[in-house]
Amino acid sequence: MKELEEKIRHYGKVIEPDVLKVNSFLNHGVDPILMDHIGKAFADHFKNNEITVVYTIESSGIAPALMSALYLGVPMVILKKNMSSTMSDDLLHATVTSFTKGNTYDLTIEKSLIHDTDRILFIDDFLANGQAAFGVIDLIGQTNASLVGIGIVIEKAFQNGRKLLKEKGYDVYALTSIKRMDSSTITFK
Amino acid sequence: MKELEEKIRHYGKVIEPDVLKVNSFLNHGVDPILMDHIGKAFADHFKNNEITVVYTIESSGIAPALMSALYLGVPMVILKKNMSSTMSDDLLHATVTSFTKGNTYDLTIEKSLIHDTDRILFIDDFLANGQAAFGVIDLIGQTNASLVGIGIVIEKAFQNGRKLLKEKGYDVYALTSIKRMDSSTITFK
Numbered sequence: 001m002k003e004l005e006e007k008i009r010h011y012g013k014v015i016e017p018d019v020l021k022v023n024s025f026l027n028h029g030v031d032p033i034l035m036d037h038i039g040k041a042f043a044d045h046f047k048n049n050e051i052t053v054v055y056t057i058e059s060s061g062i063a064p065a066l067m068s069a070l071y072l073g074v075p076m077v078i079l080k081k082n083m084s085s086t087m088s089d090d091l092l093h094a095t096v097t098s099f100t101k102g103n104t105y106d107l108t109i110e111k112s113l114i115h116d117t118d119r120i121l122f123i124d125d126f127l128a129n130g131q132a133a134f135g136v137i138d139l140i141g142q143t144n145a146s147l148v149g150i151g152i153v154i155e156k157a158f159q160n161g162r163k164l165l166k167e168k169g170y171d172v173y174a175l176t177s178i179k180r181m182d183s184s185t186i187t188f189k
Numbered sequence: 190m191k192e193l194e195e196k197i198r199h200y201g202k203v204i205e206p207d208v209l210k211v212n213s214f215l216n217h218g219v220d221p222i223l224m225d226h227i228g229k230a231f232a233d234h235f236k237n238n239e240i241t242v243v244y245t246i247e248s249s250g251i252a253p254a255l256m257s258a259l260y261l262g263v264p265m266v267i268l269k270k271n272m273s274s275t276m277s278d279d280l281l282h283a284t285v286t287s288f289t290k291g292n293t294y295d296l297t298i299e300k301s302l303i304h305d306t307d308r309i310l311f312i313d314d315f316l317a318n319g320q321a322a323f324g325v326i327d328l329i330g331q332t333n334a335s336l337v338g339i340g341i342v343i344e345k346a347f348q349n350g351r352k353l354l355k356e357k358g359y360d361v362y363a364l365t366s367i368k369r370m371d372s373s374t375i376t377f378k
Contacts, residue, residue: 086212
């Protein structure tokens, strides 16, 4: 996706060897028109996969996932990292260890939001080592619902997320894929 | 907003005297078409206020705020509750105590995302005692930017947020306003 690559080239900052900061248009400051185009691109790619629901993880995935769900005409589910006081119902959990962020968190969903017939598209902002995706796979694996697609805004192709997911039979569709990056240059595949 | 009132009546659950659970369509499960209509309603209301940016707080405000920003044709800023590893720049902070959730958190924004000429619309999912809004006011008050509007999806009018904000000169536009609620009935103003 050329428009996104240009934004990353222009405004992205490589602040550690494997950490790309995109806070001015994706994660903290958000460009809604870009989110609209991202949502349309994911919806176009997955339009024949009979997706019934789009999943994402709070909070950086919400904007691209919402636009994808809107274009696909399906609901969205925000998997929670932080339990809220209203989550009193039956819950499913999965543990995610983020190597990039150096932390561990619990993904949570209320059982009432997941159905055995669901065909789920998981949308996230970054793919690095695939830990978040494997957390979602773990969560969905506790039910009879199916994960039928993974859509990634920015793939760090120099990390092994795609390889690990492919080994388990999951295909990843990334809008941009970074081959290598350092403080001066970002090179796309 | 009739459509929203109907959703709340149908799917909302009063789980404590002042806690309304709307996890099936707003906070956890999200109805993208409803978010689209919410965004359009906020944009219609504030279209003559020369808004330059929409602010919200992660993560429940992101979906309605994104659609509002898209309709207004302006960027969105997600005020962070959780510091991320990429937030290494100069930051502004404000402390918020949530009576509803019984916790205290820090609102954070990178200084580079806020400009003295900004005319800010703050969008949030709920208004109760106004603590989140006052946190945003505190944050913006550390700069020369202006908060020109507050848009709320669901106001709990039996709490005093609107009154406190009005005393400070801020007007609140709520799409729905709950006069009273208990486990069997939700009454709108």
